[in-house]
Amino acid sequence: MSSVQTASLRKNSMPKVPKSVVNPNELRLDQNENTGGCSPRVLARLRSLLGQEVASYPERSIYEPLMASHLGMKTEEVMLTNGADEGIHLLCELYLNPKLDAIMAVPSFGMYKHYAMATDANIVEVPMSTDFSFPTRDVLAKISSKTGLIFIGNPNNPTGTTVPVEDIYRILETAAQIAPKSGVLVDEAYFEFYGQTLLPELHRFPNLHITRTFSKAYGMAGLRVGVLVANANAMQRLQRISSPFSVNTIALTILPIALADQGFVRAYIANVKRERQRLQNSLEKIGLRYWPSLANFLLVEIGEGRAAFLKEMAKEGIFLRDRGSDPLCGGCVRISIGNKQEMERVVEQLPVVLKRIGWRREA
Numbered sequence: 001m002s003s004v005q006t007a008s009l010r011k012n013s014m015p016k017v018p019k020s021v022v023n024p025n026e027l028r029l030d031q032n033e034n035t036g037g038c039s040p041r042v043l044a045r046l047r048s049l050l051g052q053e054v055a056s057y058p059e060r061s062i063y064e065p066l067m068a069s070h071l072g073m074k075t076e077e078v079m080l081t082n083g084a085d086e087g088i089h090l091l092c093e094l095y096l097n098p099k100l101d102a103i104m105a106v107p108s109f110g111m112y113k114h115y116a117m118a119t120d121a122n123i124v125e126v127p128m129s130t131d132f133s134f135p136t137r138d139v140l141a142k143i144s145s146k147t148g149l150i151f152i153g154n155p156n157n158p159t160g161t162t163v164p165v166e167d168i169y170r171i172l173e174t175a176a177q178i179a180p181k182s183g184v185l186v187d188e189a190y191f192e193f194y195g196q197t198l199l200p201e202l203h204r205f206p207n208l209h210i211t212r213t214f215s216k217a218y219g220m221a222g223l224r225v226g227v228l229v230a231n232a233n234a235m236q237r238l239q240r241i242s243s244p245f246s247v248n249t250i251a252l253t254i255l256p257i258a259l260a261d262q263g264f265v266r267a268y269i270a271n272v273k274r275e276r277q278r279l280q281n282s283l284e285k286i287g288l289r290y291w292p293s294l295a296n297f298l299l300v301e302i303g304e305g306r307a308a309f310l311k312e313m314a315k316e317g318i319f320l321r322d323r324g325s326d327p328l329c330g331g332c333v334r335i336s337i338g339n340k341q342e343m344e345r346v347v348e349q350l351p352v353v354l355k356r357i358g359w360r361r362e363a
C-alpha cells in the first residue's frame with residue numbers, strides 16, 4: 001500500500017474531536033466552574049508560554065514555599081496536587097485498606113466514595129438531615145477503632161451547606177481518641193465563597209487534613225491544581241506515595257500569577273454572591289425549594305419532572321446537573337452560578353420551561 005493510500009485511510013478513520021471544549025452555544029452550569037474563565041493575567045501568561053517551558057518536566061517543590069506562604073503554613077505542611085482530587089486520592093491510599101471504614105455524610109462529593117472504594121475499604125455512608133445539615137451525632141456514633149478516614153465537605157457539594165466548627169472539633173477529637181491512626185479530611189474546595197477555614201487549627205489537631213482547589217474561584221479547572229495541607233509527619237508519608245510530576249509545568253508556571261491576582265478572585269466571589277441571590281429570588285417567586293448555599297451553586301428541588309426539566313433546559317442551551325440519584329436528592333438539580341447575563345437567561349427560562357413540563361407549585 002502506498003504512503004498516500006495509508007494517509008487517506010488514516011484520515012477517514014480518524015475520530016472527530018471538537019476544536020475546543022467550549023461550545024459558545026452552550027451555557028454549562030453543571031460543573032461549578034467559573035463561567036468567566038480564569039484571570040486575564042493568567043491567560044496572558046499562558047499565551048506567552050515558550051516551547052521550552054512546555055518541554056520541561058514540572059518541579060512542584062519549587063512552588064510549594066509560595067503556596068505555603070499564601071496559606072500561612074510551613075512548606076513541609078503543603079503539597080501541590082493535580083486538583084483537589086489527587087489530594088483526596090492520596091488520603092484514601094494512605095488511610096484506608098479493606099479492614100478499615102471510610103465515613104462520609106451523604107450526599108457529598110462523589111469522589112470521596114470513588115477513591116475510598118478503590119481501596120476496598122468499608123464505606124460508611126451517614127445520611128444528612130432533611131435540611132442537609134451535617135449529621136454530626138451520627139458520624140460521631142460511627143467512629144470506631146476501625147475508622148480509617150472521615151470526609152467532611154465544608155461547604156459540601158452538592159448541598160452548599162457548611163458544618164459548624166465546633167462539630168468538626170468534636171469529630172477530630174473523637175477520631176483521635178478512638179482511632180489514633182485515622183485521618184479526617186476537611187475539603188475546602190469552596191472556601192473562597194465561604195470565608196471560613198480550619199487551617200489555623202492544623203497544629204492543634206494532628207489528624208486534620210485540608211484540601212483546596214484552583215478549579216472553582218480561580219477558574220482553572222482545566223489546569224488541574226489543588227493543595228493538600230497536613231501536619232509534617234503525615235505529609236512525609238503522603239509525599240512517599242505521590243508522584244513528583246503530578247502537577248504540570250504550565251499549571252505551576254501560572255500559579256504565582258493566579259495567587260497574585262486576588263482582585264480577580266474577589267470580583268468573582270462578589271459576582272457569585274450577587275447572582276446566587278438573583279437566582280434565589282426567582283426560585284422563591286416561582287415557589288421552587290432550594291437549600292441556602294455558601295458556594296458557587298444552588299441545589300434546587302424540581303420534583304417528579306426533574307428529568308424533563310433538565311432535558312428542556314438543555315434544549316434551550318442551558319446545562320444543569322442532575323442530582324436526582326444522590327441520596328436524599330430525588331427530584332433535585334444543581335445549578336452553578338454564572339455571571340449576570342447568564343443568570344438573567346436562566347431566570348428568564350425557568351418559568352417558561354417549568355410551564356412547558358407542566359410543573360405545578362405545591363399547594
Ligand SMILES: Cc1ncc(COP(=O)(O)O)c(C=O)c1O
Nearest residue numbers: 083084085109157189213215226
Ligand atoms: C467538594 C469538592 N471537592 C473537590 C473537588 C475537586 O476539585 P478539583 O477540580 O480540584 O479536583 C470538587 C469538584 O467539583 C468538589 O466539589
